[in-house]
Amino acid sequence: MSKILMKGNEAIAAAAIKGGCKFFFGYPITPQNELPEYMARELQKNGGCFVQAESEVAAINMVYGAAGAGARVMTSSSSPGIALKQEGISYIAGAELPCVIVNISRGGPGLGGIQPAQADYFQNTRGGGNGDYRLLVYAPATLQEAVDLTMEAFDVADYYRNPVIISGDGMIGQMMEPIEFKDIKKRELPKKDWITDGTKGEREPNIINSLALDPAELEKHNIRLQEKYKQMEKNEVRYELYNMENAEVVIVSYGTTSRVVKNAIAALKEEGINVGLIRPITLWPYPMKAFDEIPNTTKALLCVEMSMGQMIDDVKIANKGRLPVHFYGRSGGMVPSPDEIVGKVKEILGGER
Amino acid sequence: MTVVFKRTKGLKDIPTHYCPGCTHGIIHRLVGEALEELDLLGKAIGVAPVGCSVLAYEYFNCDMHEAAHGRAPAVATGIKRVHPNAAVFTYQGDGDLASIGAAEIVHAAHRGEKITTIFVNNAIYGMTGGQMAPTTLIGQKSTTSPYGRDANHAGMPLKVSEMLATITGAVFVERVAVDTPSNIRKAKKAIKKAFEVQMEGKGFGIVEVLSTCPTNWGLSATEALKWLRENMIPYYPLGNFRTPEEVK
Ligand SMILES: Cc1ncc(C[n+]2csc(CCOP(=O)(O)OP(=O)(O)O)c2C)c(N)n1
Numbered sequence A: 001m002s003k004i005l006m007k008g009n010e011a012i013a014a015a016a017i018k019g020g021c022k023f024f025f026g027y028p029i030t031p032q033n034e035l036p037e038y039m040a041r042e043l044q045k046n047g048g049c050f051v052q053a054e055s056e057v058a059a060i061n062m063v064y065g066a067a068g069a070g071a072r073v074m075t076s077s078s079s080p081g082i083a084l085k086q087e088g089i090s091y092i093a094g095a096e097l098p099c100v101i102v103n104i105s106r107g108g109p110g111l112g113g114i115q116p117a118q119a120d121y122f123q124n125t126r127g128g129g130n131g132d133y134r135l136l137v138y139a140p141a142t143l144q145e146a147v148d149l150t151m152e153a154f155d156v157a158d159y160y161r162n163p164v165i166i167s168g169d170g171m172i173g174q175m176m177e178p179i180e181f182k183d184i185k186k187r188e189l190p191k192k193d194w195i196t197d198g199t200k201g202e203r204e205p206n207i208i209n210s211l212a213l214d215p216a217e218l219e220k221h222n223i224r225l226q227e228k229y230k231q232m233e234k235n236e237v238r239y240e241l242y243n244m245e246n247a248e249v250v251i252v253s254y255g256t257t258s259r260v261v262k263n264a265i266a267a268l269k270e271e272g273i274n275v276g277l278i279r280p281i282t283l284w285p286y287p288m289k290a291f292d293e294i295p296n297t298t299k300a301l302l303c304v305e306m307s308m309g310q311m312i313d314d315v316k317i318a319n320k321g322r323l324p325v326h327f328y329g330r331s332g333g334m335v336p337s338p339d340e341i342v343g344k345v346k347e348i349l350g351g352e353r
Numbered sequence B: 001m002t003v004v005f006k007r008t009k010g011l012k013d014i015p016t017h018y019c020p021g022c023t024h025g026i027i028h029r030l031v032g033e034a035l036e037e038l039d040l041l042g043k044a045i046g047v048a049p050v051g052c053s054v055l056a057y058e059y060f061n062c063d064m065h066e067a068a069h070g071r072a073p074a075v076a077t078g079i080k081r082v083h084p085n086a087a088v089f090t091y092q093g094d095g096d097l098a099s100i101g102a103a104e105i106v107h108a109a110h111r112g113e114k115i116t117t118i119f120v121n122n123a124i125y126g127m128t129g130g131q132m133a134p135t136t137l138i139g140q141k142s143t144t145s146p147y148g149r150d151a152n153h154a155g156m157p158l159k160v161s162e163m164l165a166t167i168t169g170a171v172f173v174e175r176v177a178v179d180t181p182s183n184i185r186k187a188k189k190a191i192k193k194a195f196e197v198q199m200e201g202k203g204f205g206i207v208e209v210l211s212t213c214p215t216n217w218g219l220s221a222t223e224a225l226k227w228l229r230e231n232m233i234p235y236y237p238l239g240n241f242r243t244p245e246e247v248k
């Protein structure tokens, strides 16, 4: 198949349809509008349906209904919109329904701005909804990766009966890159015999629910959910290791920022400074084991993000106190330059050079 | 012996948790009977609310989906879009529908969403212990209007049926009560009609049912029915508020 040039938001939408998405419910917010617009144009054509909801709250609850009814369904939004969806996300996770949620994030807090930021790390990986739940979070760094992960996300969601988040920032949503729609590896999926599609008088009624008034029953449910999340931690972790050999400093960075970091690494190499990169592709489950592959030449870790330091907690947990952890971040929609990162690495190694 | 009355197949054979004398039970039965008589049980997908009827998903003998507080119309929208031939309904209280879920119900109606809403108006928040609802009457005492609802402070009680009847997509809007046998019969007729309108693909239908909350009103079951008749019906007149020509 040949490559085509597409804008990130549209590429993710197209990938979703190729991944089997038939239903989309959303509400406009910059910088992700091309995604619902693409769905409005394309879904009807293959028997699916796009509805512009009256709010993000309604949109995610439409997703909740459609997922319970057995459909492959998706919603997308950007930071403040995802904040509104948290109520529904918690219900969907509680009721164990599959769906895909795209967060093309922007600067915050509050209304913030419309430029790319990674300040929704907590929102995506910890969740703003109530209760003990987890979401699988993919953070693509290129449009090709965004497309591949989105296509696969529907299978993964069905496999675990759990929401999957595609976490991209405004840069991923707005830039154009050549992409190819490759065939993805299909998983063997459990039968959806739990859906609400009408009994037709042929079976007992099904109930989609997240309420359990008996505390013992709710605890049991939560223990079972945790076992599922453990399976995800065991099987779904993804990351990239880059230029790790003889690294003096290892940078931890994901998504758009990791691309800037790679440029910084190239510049540093020319000056004879070896710097490696751990790039989490799943933000949850977090690639803890990637940190076991840090070479013994490494003197320090550097977490680079477009936030004020939200991922640094996970970096510290994964590092287990072995190496000093530094941070460099820009916020509010500011994208770090390779020079800034080069400067920070030199500052860390400063005493020795 | 001839059977003159029996349990509807629309309800499962399990006891409900409602307080003695609460009319939620009657309304459940009417919905169950309507679904059974229209032969819709195999096609029905209900959405239960948050409120005293939160466990409605346990009672109706059809597929059910529990929703967050107020969001039932959005959940029903998702279901109906996936299964356009299903008989999708929401069952919602006044706090659920008229307060936290006001946007969801207005816009489901506005889209002409082909669903049926059973709206149980008991002028109070039952489940959480008797707080004021948007539908609480002027002068009515509740735990959060301890001196009686004051319009100047809390606004006038919201007339949901009148409001929704202004929306083109809402093609069947009727208010009924379950205080007397004859009103109960009218309520059943309205509920059946609302389902028929949905199955004919005409648009959104809602039946507002004036209901009692003897527990939080602090009245006996019979006093509660009398209070409904003497206080609620004068402010919330019964009758049809919208059935356009094409739906008649
Ligand atoms: C988001 C959210 N807010 C508040 C509640 C608490 N709550 C449960 S039931 C209810 C009121 C329900 O009243 P109504 O819809 O009138 O139904 P009734 O109990 O009177 O039948 C409230 C506020 C909740 N469950 N979720």
Ligand code: SF4
Pocket: B017, B018, B019, B021, B022, B023, B024, B052, B122, B126, B127, B212, B213, B214, B215, B216
């Ligand atoms: S609290 Fe009121 S509405 Fe709720 S079950 Fe009891 S009587 Fe019915």
